Amino acid sequence: MTGSGGNRAMERQELVGRVRGLEDEIRRLVVGQQRVVHDMLVGLLAGGHLMVEGLPGLGKTLLVRVLAAGVGGSFNRIQFTPDLMPSDISGHTLYDMKSETFRVRKGPVFCNFLLADEINRAPAKTQSALLEVMQEQQVTIEGRTFPVQRPFLVMATQNPIEQEGTYPLPQAQLDRFLLKLFIDYPGEQEEQTMLREVTRDALADTLDTTGVRQVLQPAEIQRLQQMSARLRVDDQIIAYVVRIVRAAREWNGIETGPGPRGGIALLRAARAGALLDGRGYVVPDDVKGVALAALRHRVRLTTDMEIEGYSPDDLLREVIDSVDAPRV
Numbered sequence: 001m002t003g004s005g006g007n008r009a010m011e012r013q014e015l016v017g018r019v020r021g022l023e024d025e026i027r028r029l030v031v032g033q034q035r036v037v038h039d040m041l042v043g044l045l046a047g048g049h050l051m052v053e054g055l056p057g058l059g060k061t062l063l064v065r066v067l068a069a070g071v072g073g074s075f076n077r078i079q080f081t082p083d084l085m086p087s088d089i090s091g092h093t094l095y096d097m098k099s100e101t102f103r104v105r106k107g108p109v110f111c112n113f114l115l116a117d118e119i120n121r122a123p124a125k126t127q128s129a130l131l132e133v134m135q136e137q138q139v140t141i142e143g144r145t146f147p148v149q150r151p152f153l154v155m156a157t158q159n160p161i162e163q164e165g166t167y168p169l170p171q172a173q174l175d176r177f178l179l180k181l182f183i184d185y186p187g188e189q190e191e192q193t194m195l196r197e198v199t200r201d202a203l204a205d206t207l208d209t210t211g212v213r214q215v216l217q218p219a220e221i222q223r224l225q226q227m228s229a230r231l232r233v234d235d236q237i238i239a240y241v242v243r244i245v246r247a248a249r250e251w252n253g254i255e256t257g258p259g260p261r262g263g264i265a266l267l268r269a270a271r272a273g274a275l276l277d278g279r280g281y282v283v284p285d286d287v288k289g290v291a292l293a294a295l296r297h298r299v300r301l302t303t304d305m306e307i308e309g310y311s312p313d314d315l316l317r318e319v320i321d322s323v324d325a326p327r328v
Contacts, residue, residue: 009280015216015224016278019045022070022215029066029212030059031194032186038276039181039293040067040155046272047225048178048265049134049154051297058183060157064115067153069212071221073112074149078130080122086129090139104141109133112149112218116156120166130154131173151221171256171300178265179290180297224275231271232281236326241267241287248295248319253305258298266294284325291320 019041026037036052040063043050052060061077068075078089091107108114109130116130133139134154138147156177158169174180186194241263249257267282269290274282296312305315 011223012227012275012280013278015220015227016275018215018220019224019276022067025070025213025215026063026066029197030063031197032190033059033063033183036063036181036183039179039290041276042269042272042290042293043179044151044153044221044272045224045228045275046178046268047151047229048268049176050156051174051177051180052155052157052183053159053180054157054183055185056159058185060155060183061115061117063183064113064155066212068113070214071112071151071216071218072214073151073218073221075113075115076108076111077115077117078108079117080119080126082121082123084122084126086126089126089129090133091141093142102142104144104146106141106146107139109139110146110148112151112153114152114154116154118159119156120158120168123167124170127167127169127173130156131176134176149218151218151225171298174297175259175261177297179269179293181293228268228272228275231275233267233271234282234326234328236328237270237282237284237287238267240284240323240326241270243323244287244291244320245295247323248299248316251315251319253302253310253315254299255302256300258295262295262298265298266291269294283328288320288325292316 023037023041026040027034030037040050044067054060064077065075067073078084087107089107089109091105091110093102094105095101096103119127119130133148137150137152138145140146185191245258245260245263245266248254248262251257266287270282270286273290274280274286277286292313295316299312299316301310301312301315
């Protein structure tokens, strides 16, 4: 191994070790959501955004708060409502009577970690304002363009039950999220652990995040994202990803399959998963490990399959099992 190659490997090993420390720090407070925490970090290292579906009160806000504290990043939360305007997200200009000039008041989107709570409760125009920032990594206010902070991660939530007064995201907009994650109820032992932690303070009904240990710097997250993007991928792995995506498009029961962006997302997430495992290359298990999260929101089932109670995950598992993995 050359000197520069050895230095890069040592740097990768050190930073990945600290990401694992961040994962432990998050799991210390967010109990019972190990898979969600892991996939959230995969999304962070891949430089993507996350759609999270789960019932209220399962720790979505806490999850992002602890992540932001663990990397010393700024955090904002936007509660999406039917009367929310695009300017409530991006910002607007105000006329300053004293200086007789217009000044810019930046919106909550100017942060490292943004929780977009119940994004489907706002109308399409407001949803588009956020999705544009996610795509362009910049905000335009009255003709002036401002870059968002880096790293920049949006975690948008949807409620799977309450549908009244919602504006479901079109498929083209869902496609902009790298991963879709599910937050479920914790197990019995994990819920007991959480209750013990919360009830130590009789006045509190949530876990205290003030004691979160900062493990990484925002600049180090950007460095990890660069490492992830440059991780070595064998041509056989690329072909494997393409075969999975193409098989999903033609699978019986799937009306609309993932487009090319789905394959790109799957490969990006697989790279980040490999990096999180401490490797400088991608193996088939990395692809399998993130395939459901990367593809479940990019497929639409036929009406018959939905009536029979099938979910996108059910059919995607069949697709993945049907595609032979390369030996690399």
